[in-house]
Amino acid sequence: MHNKKILLLSISLVLLLTISAGAEDQRVLQCRVLARDFMTELKGELKVAIRSGGTVKAIPVCRETASELAARYSLPFGVQIGRTSERWRNPDNRPDRWEQEGLAIFEKRRLQGETLAGMEYWQEVEEKGERSFRYLRAIPTGSLCLRCHGENISRKLKKVLQKNYPEDQAVGFRLGELRGAFTIILSQ
Numbered sequence: 129m130h131n132k133k134i135l136l137l138s139i140s141l142v143l144l145l146t147i148s149a150g151a152e153d154q155r156v157l158q159c160r161v162l163a164r165d166f167m168t169e170l171k172g173e174l175k176v177a178i179r180s181g182g183t184v185k186a187i188p189v190c191r192e193t194a195s196e197l198a199a200r201y202s203l204p205f206g207v208q209i210g211r212t213s214e215r216w217r218n219p220d221n222r223p224d225r226w227e228q229e230g231l232a233i234f235e236k237r238r239l240q241g242e243t244l245a246g247m248e249y250w251q252e253v254e255e256k257g258e259r260s261f262r263y264l265r266a267i268p269t270g271s272l273c274l275r276c277h278g279e280n281i282s283r284k285l286k287k288v289l290q291k292n293y294p295e296d297q298a299v300g301f302r303l304g305e306l307r308g309a310f311t312i313i314l315s316q
């Protein structure tokens with residue numbers, strides 16, 4: 129009788145753990161889909177804009193598309209999505225403490241030889257008395273990105289960037305370096 133009780137108890141404990149692991153997986157899956165779709169759309173828009181009007185003309189498109197996408201993806205109740213980086217171009221994208229931690233971990237792992245593609249970091253956090261699920265996904269620097277974030281930016285483009293982003297730190301990147309991360313908050 130006693131043993132049975134223990135058995136039942138351990139079964140329910142295992143079930144409980146499985147359910148909570150399952151719930152976490154759901155949130156991770158949701159974040160993965162959001163980050164992937166956001167990246168695909170943004171890259172697509174960027175390519176079209178560059179092809180039709182050149183890199184300089186693509187700058188406002190890039191900014192507006194990013195904020196338009198962020199707003200659209202954030203529409204479902206309780207979701208916030210954006211981009212962040214230690215070397216930001218737009219000061220609005222400056223990382224907070226939690227994001228800084230995650231970005232530092234990504235950079236460390238990269239320097240140890242891991243590939244950035246698909247690298248992620250998540251945690252359930254409590255900030256100012258509110259619980260939420262936070263997720264970061266690394267954004268590697270691809271060749272398309274070098275045009276506006278690389279070492280050899282055209283003089284004309286540099287001028288426009290400096291005018292729009294006087295504090296710009298998002299230049300001088302090399303292929304494969306950590307450009308930043310998608311950052312997602314699911315409120316609970």
Ligand code: HEC
Binds near residue numbers: 174187191219272298
């Ligand atoms: C046409 C020029 C251009 C290209 C090409 C470009 N970006 Fe950007 N990027 C910008 C501009 C402008 C901003 C600032 C957007 C804003 O004001 O929110 C930015 C911002 C970002 C940010 C947000 C953090 C920050 O620095 O403010 C990330 C992350 C980013 N870019 C990654 C990339 C990646 C990855 C690629 C390649 C797939 C890429 N960019 C290609 C112009 C460009």
